[in-house]
Amino acid sequence: MTPLLAIAAASLRRVLRDRTALFFILVLPVVLMVIVGAVASGGQDFRIGVVERDTSAAAGALVKELADTPGLDVSRYRDAASLEISVARSDLDAGVVIPAGFGSAIRTGKPVVLQLMAEQANSTQQAAALRVRSVVASEGARVQAALFASRYGGSYAENEARARSLQIRTAAVGVVPETVKTTAATLPAGYEYSAPTELVLFVFLTAVASGATIVETRRLGMFERMSSAPVAPGTIILGSALTYVSIALVQSIILVAVGSLVFGVSWGDPLGAGALLLLWSLVGGSAGMVAGTLFRTPEQASAIGPVVGIALAMLGGCMWPLSIVSPTMREIGHVTPQAWAVDAWTALLARHATLTGIGGELGVLALFATLFFALSTIRLRASVSGSPFRRHASTRAVRP
Template identity: 30%
Template sequence: MKAIILKELKLIRKDKRSFLFLLLMPVLFIVMFGSVFGGTGDSGGITLRVVDQDGTEASRSFLERAGQIIDVKAADASELDEQIGKIGQGQFSALLVIPSGFEAAMKQGVPADVKLYRDPAAAASLAPIEAILNGISNGYREQKLAGALASMGQSQAEAERTLASPIRIENVSTASDRFNYVDQVVPGMTVMFVFFIMITMSRRFFEEKKTGLLSRIRSTSIKPLHYLIGMWIPFALTVVAQCAVLFAFGHLVYDLNLGDLSALALIVAALSVAGTGLGLGLSFVMPGEGAAMVVTQLISMGGAMLGGLWVPSYMLPQFVQTIGHFTPQYWAQHSLVNVIAHNAHIADVAGGVVVLLTFGLAGLALAFFRLPGFLRTAAS
């Protein structure tokens, strides 16, 4: 069995196609997705483009208030038509215009109008901007009412009590699924490409079948179980090495927080068992190498879509989320993200680890029962 393990490790090391699928491709995907999404995925920032036609102290004060809450990008007054045209082209969704006479209207005590040019097709993204502008407007109103109450003889404390809302909202911090996009893409691409090990595994078994090596092994005293374990261990170690390299890449290049390393290592070990166990079972069930390739890609890509490897699972339709719970990719990704983004520990991910081991052991059991038949076909 030791000789089989050493043989397979040498063959895997020399296999350039395995290097392409298991290391180079996931690194390229991580870089691509990380670059597209800026490496942060911070969706909490809101940008509002503004044209200030008034250019007075009052208009600047208004924009300073807005700038404390959202990212304000000012454009020159001469660019108004161009900016409105960009909304029609879908380049952005809203433009705030402070017209001339804004400060004069405020001094006269009449409503000072501002104009919000908006794309009606982007109602969801505009809602936060409208809420922020309404909040600023209410602030000015409260300031005006406080002045009126003061002129009526109320002290500042009395005016504040009069204007105080009868309802108080208390903010309570709790865990959130909002996290750096790298926390999603690094484990997602790692899990997706782990299952490409099944291509390498099926190709190796069918090559040994074609070359007659399996026939010679069957005629020796090597027990089928020893052969199975000897072939499986090198691939399991390869997956562990693959995960270690990809997570190290994410940590060094994108400053990925790895969380509890012991929990992360446990998930990687269980993921290795799941991916290679299913690969072993698949290799002995498929009628040929071509069929094995097709099924492997279906499992890898289909599981990536259903298991929430490309986007967080909660963003998928409910029926897709339900189906995803039956894939090993979901449990691997869910457990990894919990460790990386939510500081989970071993006890928190034990359920996901058990599910991954169940998938892997089911594949290994299938391979064990199918191995004698596979060896007989190799001998014929």
């Protein structure tokens, strides 16, 4: 085994023996991926509030139709005022008020107006309102059919029931959703949001926290020990970097595998995703090396590293899409490598970009990795080439 591999293997062995580190590297990211994915995908049903001012069967049938419609979660409200407040607070995605006399009006073919509440600027509420309209339209078509049939015989109730049964027996027009080229600036909801952002967050976080191991290696005098052997400083630095880049890469691959196999996440163009994973591992590994040379104690690295990692993740759009923050904050966010990585994942997952389509983001990430490696090399070289980097005993002499 060459000294390079020996250095990497020894560090890797130490990490694999550290159960706490393994928990943070492997278990916690998957757990958080599940939680955030579930939260992000849990809001698929539109919450609809209904006020029934009419007690007719027709009003009841409309409410039942709304409640039975997949994707709508219906709750009843006593009055329109409280319904409006709930819509305004976004406790509801839309509100429907069924006016008094609704049943008798539609039986006699008179126009009737349903009040539908939704904020104009709220895209979710507008989508919910659209869904309600489609249910009302469907119900209206049945009413019209029953009214029309009643002119030629039979009661309205009989014809309405017949129209309903015909409506059910008529083969529905199948709709297969197909994603088209979009200019979406955010990742899709659900696990396709949580998986890539958790990956970006945790690979970096783990790498920065693993700087503690480098600090400890430095403090133990192991870099000195290695340097006293016939091993070039560059080999020592590369061997150390290899460990942390490997850990970041393995962690990325595990998260991608769990995302794909367990949560059905599609990671987009394989070449683009592979290049992004590799570059992000290089960014994470090199950032860990920087942390290892900047912090004085392992405790500092363990305490400050994750805080810095989470702060950068927040700025970089791992916690929420940068499309919802102000343009200034978006620009500040792009000072972090996380923002470029999330942009690249967004391009791959939401816009189905290929390797060339994320070339710009990959280039910036490569620059970050180069910068971090250069900085850590300068700092570590000072350490391994023997400048008084380590803590030494007191140099005080006593004069009698």
